[in-house]
Amino acid sequence: MTTNTTEPVVLDGVAKSYGPVRAVAGIDLAVAAGGVVALLGPNGAGKSTTIAMLLGLTEPDSGRAALFGGPPERAVRAGRVGAMPQDGRLIGGVSVRELVAFARGAYARAGRDVPPLDELLETARLTGVAGRRADRLSGGQAQRVRFALAVAGNPDLLVLDEPSAGLDAEARRDLWAAVRGCAARGATVLFSTHYLAEADEFADRIVVVDRGRVVADGTSTAIKARVPARTVSLDLGDTPPAALDALPGVVGGEVRGGRAELHTTDSDATVRALADAGLLRGLEVRGASLEEAFLTLTADGGAR
Amino acid sequence: MILAYTRLEVTRLLRDGGYLAMCLVSPLMMYLVFTNLDIAGGDGRDAAVYAMVGMAGFGAVGAVMNGGVAIAEDKPLGWIAQLRLLPIRPVEVVVGRTVCAVVASAPPIAAVCLAGGLVDGVGLSPARWVAVVLLLWLGVTPLAVLSTGLGYTLPPRLAQLAGMAFYLGLSMLGGLWFPIAKFPGWLADVARATPVNRYGDLAWAVADGGAPAASTVAVLAGWAALFTVFATYACRRAVRRG
Numbered sequence: 108m109t110t111n112t113t114e115p116v117v118l119d120g121v122a123k124s125y126g127p128v129r130a131v132a133g134i135d136l137a138v139a140a141g142g143v144v145a146l147l148g149p150n151g152a153g154k155s156t157t158i159a160m161l162l163g164l165t166e167p168d169s170g171r172a173a174l175f176g177g178p179p180e181r182a183v184r185a186g187r188v189g190a191m192p193q194d195g196r197l198i199g200g201v202s203v204r205e206l207v208a209f210a211r212g213a214y215a216r217a218g219r220d221v222p223p224l225d226e227l228l229e230t231a232r233l234t235g236v237a238g239r240r241a242d243r244l245s246g247g248q249a250q251r252v253r254f255a256l257a258v259a260g261n262p263d264l265l266v267l268d269e270p271s272a273g274l275d276a277e278a279r280r281d282l283w284a285a286v287r288g289c290a291a292r293g294a295t296v297l298f299s300t301h302y303l304a305e306a307d308e309f310a311d312r313i314v315v316v317d318r319g320r321v322v323a324d325g326t327s328t329a330i331k332a333r334v335p336a337r338t339v340s341l342d343l344g345d346t347p348p349a350a351l352d353a354l355p356g357v358v359g360g361e362v363r364g365g366r367a368e369l370h371t372t373d374s375d376a377t378v379r380a381l382a383d384a385g386l387l388r389g390l391e392v393r394g395a396s397l398e399e400a401f402l403t404l405t406a407d408g409g410a411r
Numbered sequence: 412m413i414l415a416y417t418r419l420e421v422t423r424l425l426r427d428g429g430y431l432a433m434c435l436v437s438p439l440m441m442y443l444v445f446t447n448l449d450i451a452g453g454d455g456r457d458a459a460v461y462a463m464v465g466m467a468g469f470g471a472v473g474a475v476m477n478g479g480v481a482i483a484e485d486k487p488l489g490w491i492a493q494l495r496l497l498p499i500r501p502v503e504v505v506v507g508r509t510v511c512a513v514v515a516s517a518p519p520i521a522a523v524c525l526a527g528g529l530v531d532g533v534g535l536s537p538a539r540w541v542a543v544v545l546l547l548w549l550g551v552t553p554l555a556v557l558s559t560g561l562g563y564t565l566p567p568r569l570a571q572l573a574g575m576a577f578y579l580g581l582s583m584l585g586g587l588w589f590p591i592a593k594f595p596g597w598l599a600d601v602a603r604a605t606p607v608n609r610y611g612d613l614a615w616a617v618a619d620g621g622a623p624a625a626s627t628v629a630v631l632a633g634w635a636a637l638f639t640v641f642a643t644y645a646c647r648r649a650v651r652r653g
Contacts, residue, residue, distance in 0.1 A: 164492055186498035195489025200423030209419050210497055216412050217498035256493065 113176055115140055115264045115295040121160050121170035122319075123153075130156040132319035133170065138297060140263075143290050145310035146299040147330075153319040154299040155193050158268045161297075162190050174264060182264070186217030189262030191253050193269050193299075197241035204228065204237040207255045214260025221260055230288070231255035232281050246273045254282060258289060265289050267298040271305060283309055303334065333358065335370035339377050342388040343367045354380045412499055416507040421514050423481075430477055430515065438470030439522045445588075446531050460535075463527030464614045465587040467547050470519025472582055472607060475555040476574040478512030482562025483570030491649070505559060505646045512555040513548070520547045539617055546613040546623070553606055553635035560642030563649040581607040606634035 116138035123131045131153040138144050146154045159165035160172050163179030174182035182188050197206065208224055215221045228234050231251045236244060241252060250273055257265060267286070271279045286309065290296050300306050306313045306327070313330045315323040323330055335358050348362050356373030366389070371377040374392050381387055424430055445462045485491055494504050524544055527533040535543065554577075561573050582588060584598075585607030591599045602608050609631040613623045 162496060164495060183496060184498050184500060188496070190496040192489060192492060192496065195493055198423065198485060198488055198490045200426040201419065205419070205422070209415065212415050213412060213497045213499050216415070219498075253493075256497075260498065 113140070114138060115175055116161060116297060117173045117176075118157070118161060119171045119173070121157070121167040121172055123156050123160060123165060123168050129319055131160070131167075134316070134319070134321055136314060136321065136324075138295060140295050141290075141293055142311045143286075143296040143298075143309060144312045144314060145306035146297065146316055147301070147303060147306040147313050148299075148316035149301055152301075152316045154316055155268055156319075157316065158190075158192075158266060158297075158299060162188070162192075162266060164192075184217070186214045186219040186260045187263040188266065189257040189260055189264070190266040191257040191268060191270055193272070195253060197244065197249050197252055199240065199242040201241050202238055203233055203241050203244070203252055206241050206252065207231075207233070207237075207259060210256045210259040217260070219260040219262075227255055227259055230258065230285050232278070247275060247278045250274055251278065251282070254285065258285070261292070261294075262289075263294055265294050265296045267296070269299055269301070271300065271302075303331075307331065332372055335359065335372050336394065337371055337374040338368055338393055339371055339374055339381070340366050340368045340389075340391045340393075341381065341386065344386075344388055346386055351386075413503045413507050413510070416499060416503060417510045417514070420481075420507060420511040424478075424511060424515050427481075430474070431518075434470055434474040434477055434515070435519050435522055438466045438473065438519050439526060441469070442466035442523050442526055443530065459527060459531040459533050460618050461590060461615065463523055463531070463533055464543065464547065464611060464618055467520045467523035467527075468551070468607070468611045468614070469582045469587045470523055471516035471547060471551045472554055472587070472610075473578050474516040474519055475512040475551055475558045476578045477558075478508060478515060478555060479558030479560075479562035480567070480570050480574045482508055482559060483565055483567045487567065501646065505563075505642070508562070509552075509555045509559045509642075512558055513552055516551050516555070517548055520544060535618060539620075542617045543614045546617060550610045550613045550631070553631060553638050554610065556635065556642050557606075557638040560638065560645040563642070564645040581605060584608070585611060587611055604630065606631060606638075609634070 114137055116136065118134050118136040120133050120135055121131060122129075122133045134157055146157065148154050156165065160167045161174070161179065163172070163183060172179055175187060204224070207227060211221050211224055211227060222230070225234070228237050231254050233248070233251055233255055236248055241249070244252065254270065257267065265286070270282060270286070274282060286296055286298070298310070310327065313323075313325065313327055314321055315330060315334070323333055343362060343365055348367055351357065351360060351367055351369055354369065355376040356371040357369045357377055358372055360367060360369040362368075369377060378390070378392065381390070442462055445466065446459045482491070495501065521544075528540075557577070558574065562570055565573055584602050585605045586602055587607060591602040591608065594602060609627050612627045613631070616623045616627070
C-alpha cells in the first residue's frame with residue numbers, strides 16, 4: 108500500500124469488533140485527491156463503522172486511519188473535512204438558518220473560505236425552510252440540513268454515510284447535483300450506499316465491502332463485470348453441475364432441489380451457451396439481488 | 412468558538428419551556444410561599460434573607476443540573492457526534508456547555524432576588540446586593556462542572572434521575588430549604604460538608620454582614636477540584652468511545 112502522506116484518506120488494516128460481532132475485519136483503503144469513491148455493500152457490511160473510524164469518531168481495535176497524512180481529528184479540526192453521519196436527528200431550539208450559520212461560522216473561524224450563508228442554504232434547497240425549527244422538519248428536509256452542515260466549510264474531503272437514505276427521487280437528484288458540484292470544485296468525495304446503481308452512476312471508483320472486508324475494488328465497469336447482475340436458473344436433469352461453472356459469464360452458482368442457479372455477469376452469453384449445449388430446461392432469468400451478488404464476490408475468495 | 416457555541420446552546424435553552432417552568436417558576440413560587448408562611452421561623456426579615464438566598468441557590472442548582480440532562484438528551488440525537496465532525500475542539504464543547512449551565516442559572520437568581528427586594532423588603536446595601544448575587548451566580552460553577560460530567564456519563568433517563576436527586580437531595584441536605592441549624596447535630600455536620608451548603612454559605616455570610624469563611628471557600632474548592640477531575644475523565648471517556 109502506498110504511503111503518500113497527502114492522500115485524503117488512508118485506512119491501514121483497520122478492524123473493529125463490538126463484543127463478539129466483528130464489524131470490520133481489517134480494511135485497507137487509500138483514496139487519492141479529487142475522486143468520487145463509493146463504499147458499496149449490503150446493510151451490516153461494516154460501511155458505517157469504517158466511516159466512523161475514518162472520521163475519528165470510533166477508535167479502531169487495530170490498524171490506523173489517517174486523513175491528509177495525519178490523525179483524523181487534526182484534519183477535522185482544521186476544517187478540511189465535512190461529514191454526514193448515517194443517523195442523527197437535529198437538535199431543537201434553533202432554526203435551520205441558525206444551525207447552518209453556526210457550522211459555517213465554525214469552519215470560517217478555522218480559516219476556511221466558506222460560501223455565503225444564503226448560497227449554502229440554496230445549494231441544499233433549504234431556503235424555503237430556513238426559518239423553521241430544525242427539529243420540526245420532515246425526514247428529507249432534515250437530511251438536507253445535515254448535508255448543508257457537511258458542506259458548510261467547503262471541505263477538501265466530503266464523507267457521506269448513506270446520503271440518499273430516506274430521500275424521494277427529486278431530493279435525491281438535488282443531493283447528487285450538489286455532491287457533483289463539490290467534486291467539480293476539487294473536493295474528494297467518499298460515500299457509502301447499498302445501491303449498485305447509485306455507486307455506478309456517481310462514483311469513479313467502487314469499493315465493495317461485505318462482512319467487514321473489501322471484496323472488490325475498481326472502476327464501475329470493472330466491478331460490474333464481476334458483480335453478477337442476473338441469475339439464470341434451469342432444471343439440472345442429469346447434467347453434472349460442474350459442467351455449468353465454465354459457461355461464459357458465470358461467476359458462481361448453487362444447486363437447489365434439482366435446479367441449478369447460475370449467477371452471471373452476462374446472462375445473454377450464458378443463455379446462448381446453454382442453448383448451444385442443449386441444456387435449456389425450465390429456463391428462468393431474473394435480476395440478482397445485491398445480496399446474492401455480494402455472496403458471489405465473497406465466495407470467490409475476495410480477490411481484488 | 413467557545414462564545415459562538417455557548418450562544419447557540421443558551422439560545423436553545425432559553426427557548427425550552429420546560430427549563431423556564433422548572434428552574435424559574437418553581438423556586439420563585441416556593442420562595443414566596445415559604446416567606447409568607449414563615450416556615451423558616453425567627454425574625455421575619457432575617458428569615459426572608461435566608462430564604463431568598465436559599466431559594467435563589469435552589470433555582471441556580473436546578474438550572475445547572477438541567478444542563479447535564481440536556482447534554483445527555485443530545486447524545487442519542489447524534490448532536491455530540493455531529494459537533495465532533497465540526498472544527499471545534501472537544502474541550503471547547505465541554506467548557507461551552509458548562510458556561511451555558513452557569514448562564515442558565517442567572518434568571519432564577521435574578522427572579523428570586525427581585526422578589527426578595529421588592530415583595531419582602533429585603534434590605535441590603537448596594538455593595539452587598541451585588542456581592543450576594545455574584546456569589547450565588549458564580550459560586551454555582553463547581554456544580555455546573557459536576558452536571559456536565561454526569562451529562563456525558565449517563566444515558567438520558569439516568570441523567571434525569573441523577574439531576575433530580577442532586578437538585579432536590581443536595582438542596583434539602585444543604586439547607587437551601589430549611590436552615591441546617593434545625594437539623595440534628597450529626598446531620599448538620601454532614602450538611603456543612605456538602606458543596607451545596609458551602610455554596611449557599613458564601614452568600615448567606617455576605618448577606619449577614621460578614622464575609623465567606625476561609626474554610627467555606629476551601630471546602631468548595633475541594634469539591635470543585637474533585638468535580639473537575641470527574642468531568643474531565645467522563646468527557647475524555649465519552650470522546651474516546653464515540
